[in-house]
Amino acid sequence: MGKIIPRWEFRSFQTNFGKAEELIKKHEVTRIRESSEVYILSQKSNDNTKVRDELMDIKTPLRVNVQTKLEQWTVLMKAGFPIHINELALVYKAFGLQMPYCERDEYTYQEYIETLIKPNPDLQMVKVYKNRYGYLVDNCIIEIAEVKFDEIKKKTIAVEHMDPELVQKTVAKLGLLQFENINYIKEMKRTFGMNYI
Numbered sequence: 001m002g003k004i005i006p007r008w009e010f011r012s013f014q015t016n017f018g019k020a021e022e023l024i025k026k027h028e029v030t031r032i033r034e035s036s037e038v039y040i041l042s043q044k045s046n047d048n049t050k051v052r053d054e055l056m057d058i059k060t061p062l063r064v065n066v067q068t069k070l071e072q073w074t075v076l077m078k079a080g081f082p083i084h085i086n087e088l089a090l091v092y093k094a095f096g097l098q099m100p101y102c103e104r105d106e107y108t109y110q111e112y113i114e115t116l117i118k119p120n121p122d123l124q125m126v127k128v129y130k131n132r133y134g135y136l137v138d139n140c141i142i143e144i145a146e147v148k149f150d151e152i153k154k155k156t157i158a159v160e161h162m163d164p165e166l167v168q169k170t171v172a173k174l175g176l177l178q179f180e181n182i183n184y185i186k187e188m189k190r191t192f193g194m195n196y197i
Contacts, residue, residue: 006062006074007141008164010171012179013156013187017144020175021157024135024142031134036127038113039184041194043122044096046185048073050128051109055080056087058094061183068168069181082106088116097122126150126188140170149191156187 039050048059058076065071076094079087085102092099100116107115117123126149135142143158157176161167171177186196 005162006072007160007162008065008070008072008167009158009160009183010070010167010176010181011156011158011183012176013154013182014179015155017155017157017176017179020179021144023174024137024144024157027135027137027142029133030136031132033130033132033134035130035132037130039126039128039188040095040117041124041126041185041188041192042095042097043194044197045094046189046197047076047094047096048183048185049091049094054109056083056091058091060094065164068164070164070167071181071183072164073183081109081112083109083112095123124192124194126192128188137174138166138170140167142170142174149188152191154187154191156184 035052037050037052042049046061050057056077056079059073060076062072062074077087077090083091084106088102088107089099097120113125117125129148130145131147132143132145135144140159140161145156147154147156159167159171159174159176161170189196
């Protein structure tokens, strides 16, 4: 991985964002992306652990601003498959779980899922489909996305930038302050009845 510059993020999940969404859509769409990902939720951790683009991708929260509730996340790891046990040690640390005995040095994606993830009662897989529309508003990255957690439909809006004050100003300008700031993991855990620790 190259140098990672952590960004501050506001994100919310709602059925209807009303005028806030209308304001964002007045700007030009800068990027459209579709993706299918597999999130792995842990009963023992709130780290963002998922498989995307054939990579095991881990993000962890660095800080939460007490006043604004904005969150700063950073990437811990991106590892391809087959995944080595050295990388699995980092994965299990992110899960907040003790690493089990591994019978081999490397695991293909299928072996990883079937042997290590599915049998573990502290882990839950969620298939996530995202249809994302990107905008640039006051130098902040804005995203409107239609998502599915397994077959449960959601809508989310996010505002990101390295400068937390700029994020907060943009959130206020777009009329998003009325909505709860909630990250993907917290929303997924709520959806599937898991505790956000």
